[in-house]
Amino acid sequence: MPVTYRRAHGSDTWHFRNDCTHWPHAEFDQQSQTPGNGVCCMECTYWPSSNSILHSFEAPRHTHSDRHPW
Ligand SMILES: [Zn+2]
Numbered sequence: 001m002p003v004t005y006r007r008a009h010g011s012d013t014w015h016f017r018n019d020c021t022h023w024p025h026a027e028f029d030q031q032s033q034t035p036g037n038g039v040c041c042m043e044c045t046y047w048p049s050s051n052s053i054l055h056s057f058e059a060p061r062h063t064h065s066d067r068h069p070w
Pocket residue numbers: 014015016017020021022023041042043044
């Protein structure tokens with residue numbers, strides 16, 4: 001399934017997730033190729049998704065445990 005990029009008119013931010021809260025629904029530019037200019041929406045990039053490899057971008061969790069592995 002091709003990714004669709006949308007950018008609201010007057011904005012430099014491209015969105016590629018249609019469930020992004022900033023996903024433009026009107027007055028937008030749309031293309032299916034990776035935008036060569038502008039910026040990528042941080043929310044689209046970092047939004048946790050169950051079927052996304054973007055989890056690797058999440059900050060590592062420093063969970064303190066009283067059990068050491070050694
Ligand atoms: Zn977005």
